Amino acid sequence: LSIPKRENGSELISSLFEKLRNGLALCRLCGKTVSNTRNHFLTHKPEKHQCPICFATTTRADNLRRHIRAKHPDNDHN
DSSP: OOOOTTOOHHHHHHHTEEEOTTSOEEETTTOOEESOHHHHHHTTSSOOEEOTTTOOEESSHHHHHHHHHHHOTTSTTO
């Protein structure tokens, strides 16, 4: 899949997904079916978010916050 270099963000995201009838979208990069294309697109970006406590990594900042609350509830990073 080639990605045009001059598309704006929303056009790029739209081009990477195939809309399905049930309101979901199929990611052309990994084949996953998702409900939120923008959030899923972030999982394909090279940036990773690392837990300062156990050094686990996530692809999205909101998933890192969820990880810290679930795995390290008594820590000051919450």
